[in-house]
Structure formats: structure tokens, C-alpha cells
Amino acid sequence: MHVFKKIMWLSLLxxxxxxxxxxxxxxxxxxxxxxxxxxxxxxQFAEQMQxxxxxxxxxxxxxxxxxxxxxxxxxPDRTIAITFDDGYKSILENAHPIxxxxxxxxxxxxxxxxxxxxYRNMMSWQQINKIANEGAEIxxxxxxxxxxxxxxxxxxxxxWLARVQNNIEKTEAIIKKHTGQSHKVxxxxxxxxxxxxxxxxxxxxxxxxxxxxxxVGQYSNLQSLAxxxxxxxxxxxxxxxxxxxxxxxxxxxxxxxxxxxxANQTKPKLTLxxxxxxxxxxxxxxxxxxxxxxxxxxxxxxxxxxxAKSDMPAGRFRYxxxxxxxxKSGYYWFSHAWIKPKLTGEWIKE
Numbered sequence: 001m002h003v004f005k006k007i008m009w010l011s012l013l014x015x016x017x018x019x020x021x022x023x024x025x026x027x028x029x030x031x032x033x034x035x036x037x038x039x040x041x042x043x044q045f046a047e048q049m050q051x052x053x054x055x056x057x058x059x060x061x062x063x064x065x066x067x068x069x070x071x072x073x074x075x076p077d078r079t080i081a082i083t084f085d086d087g088y089k090s091i092l093e094n095a096h097p098i099x100x101x102x103x104x105x106x107x108x109x110x111x112x113x114x115x116x117x118x119y120r121n122m123m124s125w126q127q128i129n130k131i132a133n134e135g136a137e138i139x140x141x142x143x144x145x146x147x148x149x150x151x152x153x154x155x156x157x158x159x160w161l162a163r164v165q166n167n168i169e170k171t172e173a174i175i176k177k178h179t180g181q182s183h184k185v186x187x188x189x190x191x192x193x194x195x196x197x198x199x200x201x202x203x204x205x206x207x208x209x210x211x212x213x214x215x216v217g218q219y220s221n222l223q224s225l226a227x228x229x230x231x232x233x234x235x236x237x238x239x240x241x242x243x244x245x246x247x248x249x250x251x252x253x254x255x256x257x258x259x260x261x262x263a264n265q266t267k268p269k270l271t272l273x274x275x276x277x278x279x280x281x282x283x284x285x286x287x288x289x290x291x292x293x294x295x296x297x298x299x300x301x302x303x304x305x306x307x308a309k310s311d312m313p314a315g316r317f318r319y320x321x322x323x324x325x326x327x328k329s330g331y332y333w334f335s336h337a338w339i340k341p342k343l344t345g346e347w348i349k350e
Contacts, residue, residue: 021217021248022065022079024209026227031090034121037232042094044235051237052080053102057244062107063137063183065216066207066225072218080244082106083209083227085141085187087115087123096131109141109187109209112174125178132179140186140206143171149194149260149339150347157196165200185209190350191316192339194260198223212318212335217248219275221257226335247325249334250275252302261340266311270319270336272296273303279323279332289317296321314342 029039040048052059055078062081067073082099084091087110099106108131114122123131132138142148146167151160168186176182184206188197191211198221201208207222214226228234228243253273261268286294286306296304306319320335341347 020074021215021246022068022075022081023215023244023246024062024065024081024083024225024227025243026209026211026229027082027084027091027095028086028231029088029090030095031088034088034090039231040235042098044237045095046098047237048230048240049098049102049104051241052104052244059102059104061105061137062139062185066185066222069216069218069220069222069225070207075217078245083187084108086111086145087128087141088121089123089127090121092123092127092131096134096136100134105135105137107137107139107183107185109139110175111141111143111145111189112171113144129179132181137183138175138179138181139183140168140171140175142186142189143167145189147190147192147347147350148188148197149192161196161200164197165204168201168206169204191337192259193224194339195256195258198257210337212337213243213320214333214335215246215248219248219251224257224259226333242331243333245330246322246333247328247330249321249323249332250278251334254336259337259339261338263314263341263343263345265340267308268312268338269305269307271299271303271305272321272334276302278326278328280326284321284323286319286321288319312338312340314340315348 027040030042030045031039032041058076058079060079060081062083065081068075082104084106087108091108110128115125128138148164172182172184186201186206186208188208188210193210201223207225209225209227211229212226213228216225230240251272252275255271281298284296286296288294288308291308291310294306296306298304306321316337316339318335318337323332325332
């Protein structure tokens with residue numbers, strides 16, 4: 001009986017340990033007059049934040065979350081970090097009061113040029129400092145909200161990468177000058193990046209966030225951290241509940257890591273090697289942008305391939321894969337973003 005009690009105690013202790021997963025959520029506009037595809041209404045936002053409060057989510061600073069990931073420190077269950085891209089006035093006017101009410105910290109990623117140009121819907125430095133003084137973290141979104149992977153005409157690889165590095169470092173210095181903050185965290189504009197930028201940012205000590213969905217944790221790459229975008233068709237609280245409690249997919253190895261495709265790579269293949277201890281292969285399902293659900297092709301007990309069945313058009317698209325956990329309440333969730341030019345080598349204009 002003594003041995004049985006000891007085994008039970010150890011089992012309870014293991015299940016009581018913090019899980020090594022967290023969720024980062026991403027907003028742009030919190031408004032009724034902005035484009036629906038990048039917006040939530042103030043009512044929707046208030047409902048979502050109230051849900052987090054009512055259900056005892058551990059809402060922490062993004063910088064705290066990233067430091068925990070760097071230190072490979074276990075995170076409490078139901079940990080969430082809240083982020084906003086671009087620095088729209090609606091964040092100050094509509095989101096900030098709700099977050100302040102709940103005592104929720106958040107990060108806002110800003111580009112410098114829209115502020116300097118005094119675009120109508122963007123915050124001023126005075127307004128940015130107001131929310132910074134009340135606890136918001138101000139982080140890097142490139143100088144001009146730039147397509148970082150795109151080269152200039154006749155630009156060499158070395159010159160392009162040096163230009164991108166200068167862009168990021170210049171932006172970081174201006175943010176520090178105006179706010180006193182320098183977190184060395186970049187949100188990729190448009191969610192676009194490649195392996196060269198990732199390597200450069202790692203060398204420079206930057207973490208970076210994309211716009212591909214999924215939870216973060218011990219298996220995440222610090223230069224391609226996932227976030228759940230909340231806007232447009234992805235605003236219903238019913239669907240968000242599963243995302244808020246999602247788990248970091250245990251991807252031991254991924255091939256390729258690079259999201260950037262050559263113009264003729266129209267059906268890219270992604271291979272993942274997983275730690276399968278807490279999931280069943282039969283329950284893994286993937287989803288391809290504009291092609292829907294697709295079962296992965298298993299090539300061993302712990303690795304599979306997923307590939308588009310028909311040609312993908314130029315632009316951005318994703319492969320998402322999920323699986324329920326055997327032992328926890330929630331789904332493992334992984335996403336890989338792709339970005340492809342036109343067959344002519346030109347990028348889609350945005």
C-alpha cells in the first residue's frame with residue numbers, strides 16, 4: 001500500500017508541474033470603422049479579455065514569456081501574452097482601457113515611418129509614451145513596415161542582408177530614444193521572413209514573431225515564434241477558446257525551416273519529426289490554405305510529410321497541423337508559413 005501511495009503521489013506531482021506551452025495572440029485594429037480582415041470590434045475585444053479574466057488565464061508580459069523560453073523555463077498552465085501590431089489609435093482609445101481594467105500587460109509593435117509621417121490613424125510618440133508609462137511594452141516592427149525579404153534591383157545578397165540589419169537596429173534605437181525601452185523583439189511585417197533573416201537576428205540577439213498560428217514553448221524557434229491572429233473570420237469566442245488553450249507541438253526537427261520559396265516551388269513539401277509520447281499519429285490532421293484538411297503521410301513512427309495537392313499561387317499561405325493531447329485538455333498546434341513570388345520572380349504588390 002505504501003508503494004501504491006508513493007506512485008500516486010509521484011503521478012500527481014508530474015501532472016501538477018507547469019506545462020511548457022504558452023499562447024501569443026495578435027491584434028491590429030480594435031475598432032468598428034477599420035477593415036474587418038484586420039479588426040475586432042471593441043465589444044468583441046472586451047468579451048475576449050473578460051473570458052481570459054473569468055477563466056484565470058495567466059496573462060504575462062511578452063518579454064517575460066520570451067525570457068522564459070530562452071531559459072527553457074517551464075510556464076504555468078494557461079499562459080498568454082497579448083500583442084498588437086502597427087500602433088493604431090484604436091489601441092489607445094478602445095483596447096488600452098479594457099486591458100488596464102483587467103491589469104493585463106501587452107506589447108505593441110511599431111514601425112517608425114508611419115509615426116513620423118503622422119498618418120491619421122497612427123498614435124503619436126506622446127500617445128505611445130502614455131501607454132508605455134502605464135505598462136505597455138513597445139517593440140520593433142521595422143522602420144517602414146517593410147517587406148524584409150524583398151531585394152532591391154541589382155542588390156547583392158550581402159547588401160540586402162546588411163540593409164535589413166540596419167533597418168532593424170535603426171528602428172530599435174529610435175524606439176529606445178523615445179520610450180527608453182529596448183526589448184530586442186521584432187514582429188515581422190506581413191509575417192514575412194526567411195532563414196537568412198532568422199540567422200542574422202539570432203546573431204544580433206533578437207527574438208522574432210511571425211503571423212503563423214500555434215502555441216509556443218520548448219520546441220519553438222526564438223526567431224519564428226507563432227501567434228494566433230485575431231481578426232475578421234477568426235474573432236468568435238467559441239473558436240478562440242481552443243486556441244487559448246492550445247499546446248506547443250513537439251516538433252523535434254523541421255525540414256525546411258525557410259518559409260521563402262523559389263518561384264517554381266508551387267507544391268512545397270514539409271517534413272516534421274515529432275516527440276509522439278503525448279499524441280496518436282492517427283489523430284494528427286493538417287490544413288492547407290485554400291485546400292482544406294489533409295491527412296499527413298507518415299514516413300516513420302514519429303515523422304510525417306505534408307504537401308499541397310495542387311499548385312499554390314504566389315503570395316502567402318500556410319500548412320497547419322493539430323492533434324489532441326493524450327494527457328492534457330487541449331490540442332497541439334503547429335503552423336508553417338510560406339511566401340512565394342510570381343513565376344516571373346516579382347512579388348505581389350500590397
